[in-house]
Amino acid sequence: MNQLEKLKKLKKEKNAIILAHYYQNADVQDVADYVGDSYYLSEVGRDSDADIIVYCGVKFMAESAKILSPEKKVLFPAHGDATCCMEHQATPGLVLEMKKAHPNAKVITYINSSSEVKAVSDACCTSSSALKIVENIDADEIIFVPDQNLASYVAEQTDKKIIPFDGQCNVHHKVTLENIKKLIEEHGDIEILAHPECQKEIRDISTYVGSTAGILNYAKTSPNKEFIVVTERGIQHQLKKDSPEKSFYFPYMICSPMKRVFIETIIDALENEKCEVIMDEELIKKAKVSLLNMHKYAGG
Numbered sequence: 001m002n003q004l005e006k007l008k009k010l011k012k013e014k015n016a017i018i019l020a021h022y023y024q025n026a027d028v029q030d031v032a033d034y035v036g037d038s039y040y041l042s043e044v045g046r047d048s049d050a051d052i053i054v055y056c057g058v059k060f061m062a063e064s065a066k067i068l069s070p071e072k073k074v075l076f077p078a079h080g081d082a083t084c085c086m087e088h089q090a091t092p093g094l095v096l097e098m099k100k101a102h103p104n105a106k107v108i109t110y111i112n113s114s115s116e117v118k119a120v121s122d123a124c125c126t127s128s129s130a131l132k133i134v135e136n137i138d139a140d141e142i143i144f145v146p147d148q149n150l151a152s153y154v155a156e157q158t159d160k161k162i163i164p165f166d167g168q169c170n171v172h173h174k175v176t177l178e179n180i181k182k183l184i185e186e187h188g189d190i191e192i193l194a195h196p197e198c199q200k201e202i203r204d205i206s207t208y209v210g211s212t213a214g215i216l217n218y219a220k221t222s223p224n225k226e227f228i229v230v231t232e233r234g235i236q237h238q239l240k241k242d243s244p245e246k247s248f249y250f251p252y253m254i255c256s257p258m259k260r261v262f263i264e265t266i267i268d269a270l271e272n273e274k275c276e277v278i279m280d281e282e283l284i285k286k287a288k289v290s291l292l293n294m295h296k297y298a299g300g
Helices: 005-014 026-031 038-047 057-067 092-101 130-136 150-153 177-187 200-204 213-221 233-244 262-274 281-298
Strands: 014-022 034-036 052-054 072-075 105-109 124-125 139-147 161-164 193-194 224-232 248-249
Touching: 005 014, 005 262, 014 026, 014 038, 026 233, 026 262, 034 038, 034 130, 038 052, 038 057, 038 281, 052 057, 052 262, 057 072, 057 281, 092 105, 092 139, 105 130, 124 130, 124 281, 130 161, 130 281, 139 150, 150 161, 150 200, 177 200, 177 224, 193 200, 193 213, 213 224, 213 233, 224 233, 233 248
Parallel strands: 014 034, 014 052, 052 072, 105 124, 105 139, 139 161, 193 224, 224 248
Antiparallel strands: none
């Protein structure tokens, strides 16, 4: 029995599903039952009747799945430390300080944050749902944690006052205008598709700005054949699956913590039911409110 046959057998025996983010390695995406962005996967995990969820992503994603489905066993088969850099930037103490300084504001926290920060937030959001949640939440002032670029992108589209936290994604924030100009010199003045975690000067020259799911949909439906894509390179696998005849060019954007899940670690975790996400019940209870509000205000 080869690895893929063994994995298929284990999933059936244990009533398990595999969820993988678009930034995962290509072979991991190919064995997943569902591949998507954070918002989509949070819905799938919540609504699934599986007994075991194997989450292929980074720590905050697996914890969010556990928070939304505490009755299910969530396995996180990452090799080593697989955390998002933004999980370490915002802390509950810093968020509460901002709240004290802006008592009329509600706290909206990007899902790329620790469970402890979610526990002191009014609602979570993803890049695809951020604007809708800001518009629907009952407050005119919003403390937006932790990504300053996503905060500025949302602020450009709402009349509400956005108070940003001083954080950012290391992978998206480091891309410069010069990086993109170099790609334009090499490939021509073609369409640029950027994630809102990019800096404003990148967003301003982009044809389309949106979540990973949004970028995928735009590239798939566009009549054009070539694109510069400004987000993590793992998305290229799905882009090519959707549109094999099209060409996609990337600046150097690799999120190494996202690449720490392998077929071997998935099989080992599922076979031995190890790498389980264990969380304090009180923390789950507090953090769950902000995640449920994410779905409530986004209409999911």
